[in-house]
Amino acid sequence: xxxxxxxxxxxxxxxxxxxxxxxxxxxxxxxxxxxxxxxxxxxxxxxxxxxxxxxxxxxxxxxxxxxxxxxxxxxxxxxxxxxxxxxxxxxxxxxxxxxxxxxxxxxxxxxxxxxxxxxxxxxxxxxxxxxxxxxxxxxxxxxxxxxxxxxxxxxxxxxxxxxxxxxxxxxxxxxxxxxxxxxxxxxxxxxxxxxxxxxxxxxxxxxxxxxxx
Numbered sequence: 001x002x003x004x005x006x007x008x009x010x011x012x013x014x015x016x017x018x019x020x021x022x023x024x025x026x027x028x029x030x031x032x033x034x035x036x037x038x039x040x041x042x043x044x045x046x047x048x049x050x051x052x053x054x055x056x057x058x059x060x061x062x063x064x065x066x067x068x069x070x071x072x073x074x075x076x077x078x079x080x081x082x083x084x085x086x087x088x089x090x091x092x093x094x095x096x097x098x099x100x101x102x103x104x105x106x107x108x109x110x111x112x113x114x115x116x117x118x119x120x121x122x123x124x125x126x127x128x129x130x131x132x133x134x135x136x137x138x139x140x141x142x143x144x145x146x147x148x149x150x151x152x153x154x155x156x157x158x159x160x161x162x163x164x165x166x167x168x169x170x171x172x173x174x175x176x177x178x179x180x181x182x183x184x185x186x187x188x189x190x191x192x193x194x195x196x197x198x199x200x201x202x203x204x205x206x207x208x209x210x211x212x213x
Contacts (some may be wrong), residue, residue, distance in 0.1 A: 008148050010156045011071055011122045013059055014046040014192045018172050019159050020211050023130065023137040024205075025171065029098060032156055033119055034145040039063065041160055043071065044118055048194040049181055050093040054188065056161070057086050061118055074118045087111035090194065097180050099201035106132060107194065129193055134205045163190075173177070175202040175210035177203075 006028035012019055022031055041154070044059040053112060060082055062075040087108060091198035096102045098166065106128055130137060145157075158166045176190035177200050181188075197204050 002052050004112065006149055007153045008142075008146065008156055009159065010035070010041065010043055010044055011119050012042040012046075012126075012159070013118075013122050014125055014194050016047065016159065016190045016192055017174060017196055018169060018190050019136065020129075020133065020193050020196075021172055021208050022155065022159075023135050023139075024208050026054060026153070027138060028137045029137045030148045031123075031141055031153065032146065033072040033141045034147075034154050035084065035156070037063070037071050037074050037118075040162070043122075045161065046194070047161065048090065048192050049179060049185065049188050050089065051181060051184075053157070054191075055089060055093070058082075059086075059118065059121070063100060065128055069077055072117070072119050076115055076118050076121060076213040078114065083111040083114075083155060094180060094194070094198040099199045103132060103197055104200060119188055129197070132197055132204075133193070133203075133208065135208075149206060171213050173211060173213050175207050177207050190200065 007026040009019065009022060009032070011033070044061055045056055048055050048057065055065065058130055060077040060080060060098045062077045088179050090107075099171060110121070110125055113122070126139070146154070158169065160166065176187040176189070177196065179188060179195065179199050196207060200207055
């Protein structure tokens with residue numbers, strides 16, 4: 001990476017494989033907490049693969065009228081029972097995967113315990129998932145908007161459900177692994193890290209490393 005030893009990422013909910021390769025690739029990970037919330041991003045959604053194809057699961061948030069809300073102040077909404085619905089969907093998609101039974105007790109609390117703020121929810125999930133994958137990233141929250149060193153790679157927007165709108169990530173090439181519905185859909189790349197850990201378990205780190213170019 002030369003002098004580019006740090007990366008700026010948005011917060012993300014059960015982030016995709018590409019996001020986790022950056023945690024392995026860079027020495028310092030800055031996560032933006034002072035940006036305004038943006039809809040239709042991985043900040044409050046994640047993608048898994050079910051029996052009928054790609055599923056985008058969204059965490060509802062409380063949005064004030066006509067004002068922009070800093071991501072660190074964004075509240076999770078419980079007007080619907082999204083936690084129960086998400087867990088039922090995850091269970092249906094992955095209960096037959098090789099490592100679901102092994103990891104489910106680590107993941108299920110995120111669909112039982114209430115969190116007030118989206119950022120806190122995401123950071124708690126990130127902590128658990130880095131432990132499960134064996135990653136040991138140096139993660140720091142920004143102190144101000146985009147307050148990071150000059151020798152930083154800004155990927156806040158590039159890791160996105162709308163990746164076609166951004167230049168290809170030349171340092172990420174999804175390494176294929178066997179998924180629950182591979183026989184039906186073939187390999188579906190860059191799903192939530194949940195897909196990778198449930199399917200590959202202790203081999204997750206190897207897949208992440210093989211996806212870095």
